[in-house]
Structures are given as C-alpha cells and as structure tokens.
Amino acid sequence: MTSRVEETGSTFDESHPPGGGKQVRRLDRVVIRFAGDSGDGMQLTGDRFTSETAGFGNDLSTLPNFPAEIRAPAGTLPGVSSFQLHFADHDILTPGDAPDVLVAMNPAALKANLGDLPRGAEIIVNTDEFTKRALAKVGWSADPLDDGTLAEFRVHPVALTTLTVEALKTTSLARKDAERAKNMFALGLLSWMYHRPTEGTEGFLRSKFARKPEIAEANVLAFRAGWNYGETTESFAVSYEVAPAAKAFAPGRYRNISGNLALAYGLIAASRQSGLSLFLGSYPITPASDILHELSKHKNFGVRTFQAEDEIAGIGAALGAAFGGALGVTTTSGPGVALKSETIGLAVSLELPLLVVDIQRGGPSTGLPTKTEQADLLQAMFGRNGEAPVPIVAPASPGECFGMALEAARIALAYRTPVFLLSDGYLANGSEPWRVPEVSELPDLRVEFATEPNAPDGSDGFWPYLRDPETLARPWAVPGTPGLEHRIGGIEKQDGTGNISYDPANHDHMVRTRQAKIDGITVPDLVVDDPSGDAKLLVLGWGSTFGPIAAGVRRARAAGGKVAQAHLRYLNPFPANLGDLLGRYDRVLVPEMNLGQLAMLLRARYLVDARSFTQVSGMPFKAQQLAAVISEALGGN
Amino acid sequence: MATELTLTAKDFKSDQEVRWCPGCGDYAILAAVQGFLPELGIARENIVFVSGIGCSSRFPYYLNTYGMHSIHGRAPAIATGLASSRPDLSVWVITGDGDALSIGGNHLIHALRRNVNLKILLFNNRIYGLTKGQYSPTSEPGKITKSTPMGSLDEPFRPLSLALGAEASFVARTIDSDRKHLTSVLRAAAEHQGTALVEIYQNCNIFNDGAFEVLKDPETRDAALLRLEHGQPYTVDGVEHLHDVTDPDPTRAFALSRMSEPTPIGVLRAVARPTYDSQLNAQLDQAVTERGAGDLSTLLSGSDTWMVR
Numbered sequence A: 001m002t003s004r005v006e007e008t009g010s011t012f013d014e015s016h017p018p019g020g021g022k023q024v025r026r027l028d029r030v031v032i033r034f035a036g037d038s039g040d041g042m043q044l045t046g047d048r049f050t051s052e053t054a055g056f057g058n059d060l061s062t063l064p065n066f067p068a069e070i071r072a073p074a075g076t077l078p079g080v081s082s083f084q085l086h087f088a089d090h091d092i093l094t095p096g097d098a099p100d101v102l103v104a105m106n107p108a109a110l111k112a113n114l115g116d117l118p119r120g121a122e123i124i125v126n127t128d129e130f131t132k133r134a135l136a137k138v139g140w141s142a143d144p145l146d147d148g149t150l151a152e153f154r155v156h157p158v159a160l161t162t163l164t165v166e167a168l169k170t171t172s173l174a175r176k177d178a179e180r181a182k183n184m185f186a187l188g189l190l191s192w193m194y195h196r197p198t199e200g201t202e203g204f205l206r207s208k209f210a211r212k213p214e215i216a217e218a219n220v221l222a223f224r225a226g227w228n229y230g231e232t233t234e235s236f237a238v239s240y241e242v243a244p245a246a247k248a249f250a251p252g253r254y255r256n257i258s259g260n261l262a263l264a265y266g267l268i269a270a271s272r273q274s275g276l277s278l279f280l281g282s283y284p285i286t287p288a289s290d291i292l293h294e295l296s297k298h299k300n301f302g303v304r305t306f307q308a309e310d311e312i313a314g315i316g317a318a319l320g321a322a323f324g325g326a327l328g329v330t331t332t333s334g335p336g337v338a339l340k341s342e343t344i345g346l347a348v349s350l351e352l353p354l355l356v357v358d359i360q361r362g363g364p365s366t367g368l369p370t371k372t373e374q375a376d377l378l379q380a381m382f383g384r385n386g387e388a389p390v391p392i393v394a395p396a397s398p399g400e401c402f403g404m405a406l407e408a409a410r411i412a413l414a415y416r417t418p419v420f421l422l423s424d425g426y427l428a429n430g431s432e433p434w435r436v437p438e439v440s441e442l443p444d445l446r447v448e449f450a451t452e453p454n455a456p457d458g459s460d461g462f463w464p465y466l467r468d469p470e471t472l473a474r475p476w477a478v479p480g481t482p483g484l485e486h487r488i489g490g491i492e493k494q495d496g497t498g499n500i501s502y503d504p505a506n507h508d509h510m511v512r513t514r515q516a517k518i519d520g521i522t523v524p525d526l527v528v529d530d531p532s533g534d535a536k537l538l539v540l541g542w543g544s545t546f547g548p549i550a551a552g553v554r555r556a557r558a559a560g561g562k563v564a565q566a567h568l569r570y571l572n573p574f575p576a577n578l579g580d581l582l583g584r585y586d587r588v589l590v591p592e593m594n595l596g597q598l599a600m601l602l603r604a605r606y607l608v609d610a611r612s613f614t615q616v617s618g619m620p621f622k623a624q625q626l627a628a629v630i631s632e633a634l635g636g637n
Numbered sequence B: 001m002a003t004e005l006t007l008t009a010k011d012f013k014s015d016q017e018v019r020w021c022p023g024c025g026d027y028a029i030l031a032a033v034q035g036f037l038p039e040l041g042i043a044r045e046n047i048v049f050v051s052g053i054g055c056s057s058r059f060p061y062y063l064n065t066y067g068m069h070s071i072h073g074r075a076p077a078i079a080t081g082l083a084s085s086r087p088d089l090s091v092w093v094i095t096g097d098g099d100a101l102s103i104g105g106n107h108l109i110h111a112l113r114r115n116v117n118l119k120i121l122l123f124n125n126r127i128y129g130l131t132k133g134q135y136s137p138t139s140e141p142g143k144i145t146k147s148t149p150m151g152s153l154d155e156p157f158r159p160l161s162l163a164l165g166a167e168a169s170f171v172a173r174t175i176d177s178d179r180k181h182l183t184s185v186l187r188a189a190a191e192h193q194g195t196a197l198v199e200i201y202q203n204c205n206i207f208n209d210g211a212f213e214v215l216k217d218p219e220t221r222d223a224a225l226l227r228l229e230h231g232q233p234y235t236v237d238g239v240e241h242l243h244d245v246t247d248p249d250p251t252r253a254f255a256l257s258r259m260s261e262p263t264p265i266g267v268l269r270a271v272a273r274p275t276y277d278s279q280l281n282a283q284l285d286q287a288v289t290e291r292g293a294g295d296l297s298t299l300l301s302g303s304d305t306w307m308v309r
Helices: A042-056 A107-114 A132-137 A160-167 A175-179 A182-193 A199-208 A213-232 A259-274 A289-296 A311-323 A334-350 A377-382 A400-415 A425-429 A504-519 A543-558 A578-583 A597-606 A623-633 B025-040 B056-062 B075-085 B097-103 B105-114 B159-165 B179-191 B251-258 B276-291 B296-301
Strands: A012-015 A023-027 A029-037 A059-065 A080-088 A101-104 A122-126 A154-158 A238-242 A252-258 A278-282 A304-307 A327-332 A354-360 A418-424 A431-435 A487-489 A537-542 A563-568 A570-572 A587-592 A610-614 B047-051 B066-069 B090-096 B118-124 B170-175 B196-201 B225-227 B233-236 B239-242 B263-270 B305-308
Touching (some): A029 A042, A029 A107, A029 A238, A042 A059, A042 A080, A042 A182, A042 A199, A042 A252, A059 A425, A101 A107, A101 A182, A107 A132, A122 A182, A160 A175, A160 A182, A160 A213, A175 A213, A182 A199, A182 A213, A182 A238, A252 A259, A259 A278, A259 A327, A259 A354, A259 A400, A259 A418, A259 A425, A259 B296, A278 A289, A278 A311, A278 B075, A289 A304, A304 A311, A304 B075, A304 B276, A311 A354, A311 B075, A334 A377, A334 A418, A334 A487, A354 A400, A377 A570, A377 A597, A400 A418, A418 A425, A418 A543, A487 B056, A537 A578, A537 A623, A543 A563, A543 A623, A587 A597, A587 A623, A597 A610, B025 B118, B025 B179, B047 B056, B047 B075, B056 B066, B075 B090, B090 B097, B097 B105, B097 B118, B097 B159, B159 B170, B159 B196, B159 B251, B159 B263, B225 B233, B251 B263
Parallel strands (some): A023 A238, A029 A101, A122 A154, A278 A304, A278 A327, A327 A354, A354 A418, A487 B066, A537 A563, A537 A587, B047 B066, B047 B090, B090 B118, B118 B196, B170 B196
Antiparallel strands (some): A012 A023, A029 A080, A059 A080, A059 A431, A252 A431, A252 B305, B170 B263, B233 B239
C-alpha cells in the first residue's frame, strides 16, 4: 500500500521538447470517458485504449456503462453508451469519480455526460453530428458549442466524421462504411494525446477484421489519421505523459483482465486443479453471459458448456453432472437465481458440490440489466425454503474473480455443498491489470471419490451420508463405482444410511448438521488495514465496493483521519475473527450498494451497532462521496 | 463388459420397503423393469434412474442401481447433465403425467428435441395421485375432481403427439398390466440411441380407478387396442398400412398418436438421429485435435502481457 492520495487533482510538470515542437505535460493520472451512440463502438474504443494503457504499464481501472437496449434510437439520451478509464503512474483503486476528458461523439453523448464534468475538463466533440436535428433530439434549441454552455470547459471541436471520410478517400469504401471508422479516428487522436503505444491496436484491427482486409485497412488508416491529426493540427497544442506505474505492482507478468474473464479462467483452473471435468449449465442473461461465451471456447480443456432451455435446466444439468463426478457450475444473475432456488435447495439436501455464480445487477425483477448492484446477498444467504445454508464468497476486484472461483470450488469440493459466488456488473465488465499466476502457485483441489463400502456394521453396504468427522462432508460416490449403488433425493434422509426418514429427531439432527457443516468451513481470517493502529472507526465492505471504499479511506487518512478498513470476501461463514474485530472499534460503517444487507447480518449475528451507508443507483460509489461519509463518521475531523 | 453378467431381477431390488398403495399399477411396472434390466447386460453401477416428484418418482428408491429422486418436473434436465458428461452410463428418467407434462413440460420437450441419450418412462394415470386426486394435463375434459367439482375445463395433452411435435426420435406406448408388451417396448427403448419416450398407461386405483380398463379387459381389449409391430400391417378405417417406425416422415406416427378408438400401443417412431451427448463429446475431441489439449499457463497469459521487474 502506498500512502498516496488518490483523485485529489492531477499534478503535472511541463516540458517543451527541443526544436519548438508541441508542449508535453506530465500527469500522474487521467480519467477519460468515451461516449457515443450504442452503435458507435465506444466499448471497443475504450477496450483498445485500455489495452494500450495496460501494455504501457500504467495502473488502471475501467467502468463500461451502456444501456440494456442493443441499439436504442440513434442520437437519443437513452442510447448513449460510455466507457470510462482511469490510468495513473501509481496504484489506483477506482475508475475515477469524474472524467478529466470527455470524448463526445454526438450531442446526446455530450448532454448525458456534461453533468459529470468538473470545471476545466477537456471536451473533444465530433462537430459533424451537431446538426439542428440532432440538437433538437436532445432538447437543445441552440448549439451548446456556440452559446456559452461549455464556457467553463476546454473544448476541442473536431469534425471527426468528415476527417475520417477524408482519410479513407483512397479506399473503395462507401461513405457510410467509412463513417463507421470514426471511433478509430478518435482513438488515434487520444492515443497521440496520451502517448499510447499504437502497434497493439493496429495488430488487433488486422486480426479482428482478418476476413475483411479492406475494413481492417480502413480502420487502421482512420486510427493513424487520428494520431496524425493530433500531431499536426494547431487545435491540440499539448500532449500528456503518464509514466508507467513502476512501484504499484509486485514483480511478475501482467495482463489486463475483466471480472468475467477472470472468473471463467478461475473455473477452468479449478477444473484442472481438481482433476474434474468442468460442466457449465447456463441460460443467457446479462451480465453473466460472457462467462458462458468464454467457457464455450475452451472445449480443448475438457469443458462442457450446455446452453439450457431455461435457468432451472441450467442448474439442473450442472447438478446432474456433479452427481456424475464433474465440477458442476451454473452462471446467472439475480432473476436467474430466483428460478434456481429450488435446485440449490436440492443440492443442499443431496450434499453435492455445485458452484452458483451470480453476477448481480439492479433489481428487483428485470430491474437494471446492465447496471451494477449488490442486493442479492440476502437472496444468496436465505432465498430458499427450509433451513438451507449455502456458503458465499465475493471477489473484491475484477482480477480477484479468478482466485475466488478457485476458493468457491475448494469449499464446494471439500464440504460437498453448493457455493454462491457473488460478483456484479461492475466487476464483470470492469478491468484492471492482473498478475498472471504460475500454475504451480495454484491450490491443489484434488478430491477422492468413494470407492469402497463403508457401512459401519462391517457389511458390504454403502452409507451415502456417513460423514467425515472433521468436515461433516459425506462421501462422493459416482455412478460407475461397483458396490456403491445408492439413491439420494430431496426427501429427508436418515443421517448415515441415507434412507428416507420422517423421524422428527432425525430431521432436527439433519437440519443442525447441515448448518454445522457450513458454519465449520475454514475461511481465512479478516485482515484489517489500520496504519495508525488506534483508529476508532472501522469501514467494512464486501464485493465490488472495495475500490471506492479504499479510495475514500485514503482521502480521509490524507486529511488526518484515523480510520481502519477491512473487506469481507467470505460472507458465509464469516471469518472466525470477525466478531472480535468488530468489538474493537467504537463505530462500524458499512457502505453497500443495497439497503443495508450486510449491516443487517452483522447486527443480527454480532449485536454490533453497524451503520449503513447505502446507494442503489446502478452505479458504483465515488471516492469523494465515501470520503465525505467517512469524514462525517469521524466526527467531521 | 469383460465378464459375462449373470444378474437376475433380484439383483435390482433395493432393500427399501415399497410404499405405493396396494393395487397400484406402479408395482407391475417396477416388477417388469426389475425383470427386464438383467437382459440389458449392463452392470448395476452403470445404470442410473433419475426421477422428479410424484408417486411414480419414488421408483429409483426401489431399484438397486444409482438413483436420484429430484425436483418436480426437473428430472429430464438433471439427467441431461448426467448423460452428457457421462456417456458411459445408461440413464433412465421416471416421470408421471403431472411431472412431465405440467410442471416439467419445458424440460421434456427440450430433452426430446436435443436427443440426449435418455430413456424416459412416463407413467400416465391421468390424475394427480400424490396430492390426492386433482385433474392432470392428461385428464379427460369435464373431469370431476377435488379441484374441479364442476368439471375440468382444459383440453388434455396427447403425450405422444406432443413428443412427436417436439421432434422426438423414439416414441412408444404400453400398458402397466401387459408385462410382455411392456418389456418388449422397454427393450426397444433401451436399444434406441437418443431420447426415448415411453408412455405407460398406469392405473391409479385410488383416485382414477379403471381409467384404462377397456384396454385391459379380455372382453374389450382386442377391439380397443391397435397393436403396432414394425414391418407388420395395420388397418385403420378399412385401409391397410405397413407400419414402419423408421419412416423419416412423422405424419403417420402423428396420425397414430391422435387415435383413441382403437388405441395404438407399441413403438410409433424410432428414427436414427445423432445424439446430443455424442456430438457434445465429439466437439471436445475435435477441439483437442485441432488445438491440442488445453494448456492452463498459456491460457492465463493470453497474448498481451507485460513484465514488471
């Protein structure tokens, strides 16, 4: 951890290159937001800039933000799609509260994002789209480029469409197709402004459009034209350098990774490390579908992906595969979890390993499919009939999705239980630099299937519910094993024999045993970050709020506040030291993107006066917002 | 199998007490299945019975094979995951008219169109038994039950028509009390590669007694039944047809599935079509052939990495 304060304004040095070239300023960090129509390719543009930036060695964090509609009406406010990227020469924790630079491809993109811009921000606008008609579509009667609306910003008017079409004159592309490359012109211009390496993007374009070399060349041409435009035109007098974040990273090999990709890789790694073949049963749902897409590419790892007829069949097939000895996984989002609940209950009763991955989104019901929220915690915790405890883990950053997938698998396999992994839209689509682990560092998840009769009476019988005294896990005997034929099901079982039992005392015993098994799962102790050593306030979060909370805490500390921070990755069971830790602080502040679900659990479990700070806007917390809340909790100090 | 299996019906009986109502048609089906399984020549440990919820779905508890008594309607989905990932197993689904056609209708039709290697035995008694006597999706219209004191209003499903509409590759019907016929249909289903749907008319002597009596009574059954045999002729409305279960055109099978007087029994359709599980597993092999076995380290690194020293 560094003590550097994040997001309190950029510092820069100026330099003029010899020979009277353009001025270069050195910044320690920048937040850029690309915004345009859903069809303008803003997510791709952002991804490419991110890739260039990651390769350059900056620390970074991203926030894609797009509507649920695939192509909302062009030029309208609901159709605006954006991609925000924060990069720095030091370690950073969030995609940034507010953009320093906005690239607005049309009036709607400008209007939708204007409110987020701080005074003095730079705006690059595509003036070609600022027609009367387009302005009227978003309710502007006058052109904001001329009427003083943008007086407090540094505006760079660029005829992006015209310049792109001009640059592609030599190609045989129709005007309409040529115009489509304007996002690459914008990317080229920004790449020049921030000294990004360009080879990666050119290579990417050539391989993406390998089957349409003409389109590939046009995009490369537009990209280069944008870069050259920055280099030559007078309207861009300054370019910026953000040095690599040399000290932010431990040594190693790095790549940029999104949460969903890291999760998919974590599942493949869990399959490898356990020696079990991976079976994914899933039904398409935003924002989880990318995991299905990714895993379906890796059949050469023995990965079976099954796109089911519905959410219920997705988890049903995964459970069936688990019965057969596979690592069964289902991936979904909140509404899908609701449909899967009955099968999760069956898995609790069958005591078979199963991973349930919930990429949370705004709810209830369909809610906000493309926006983030962490309001499924209580659903994961309690959303089943009967006493049906399920372990829950939650990664705190995109890269952590990899390790937490392995952890979820460890718990499921060792304790023969379904396990929830709670990610969310912010982690799923956001990305960050990730140290690529060596395979030798990964945990050993091998399991032993039952192979011999185990009846305590010495007969050759098999008792499917005869438990391991330490973990309380039952034996996993897979079909195909001679002599261990047995029947399991959702009706209450006699402990040990697994025979159907309606005996009151046995049911009471089984309910308590299933609970005790989950309560007894070994999870790492919670680590508190308290540099002062005598903080009275603990800020405790879980899941994707880690970045904004940590950034808010840094600010509060920079202002002299003594504040401790801890972040839960294990929500059921809680770390064994949690109760003790909570008791050490006078105040506990729990920021959550729900109405206080973790706070409710903490209050119920530990009788601690945990205070909630909540936001359910579909957007992540901002560092400034949390810094203010922390400062208030510290008594305004 | 390396060694000759000499199993008998007794080997397939579990140690659990059978708890259906005395006189239930399920007993006859259980006895027929236990009697038939040895002839499969498959070791007990390689056979799995998966069921949903309902009277019939207790079936797996009474068989000494691997088994799972799962969730109402979901057995085809669970069995699909098992059969797809374990093509070495013989996977059977036990279901009823409520389980398969009402709450589980979606899973049934999708299992059939996918042609997963499953044998689905649908015990049709045209009533909800375990919930004590409500009408089912196969009950005749106007059925007076506890939940329909003025008569049921729904048009019933014809399960075999539904299955054919869902692109089923194997469709058959038999009767609980006709052990010989039941066994012959089970044999045909077991031999079929892909999803086989076998509708078994089953008497619920408590809530819908005698539903199929006309098909069983020696006095009436010969006129009431149309016994189908592959390669043999049958006559409908004075017109003779040659029964060909392999006919790629399902029109004749569909016409048979709509008939009730007489009621066709036997195999209506058995066409060869690639199974879902074999194709899924072939894709895994193909991926390894084309790209080599997956290397985790290469995967994790991807193509775009940088070193921090």
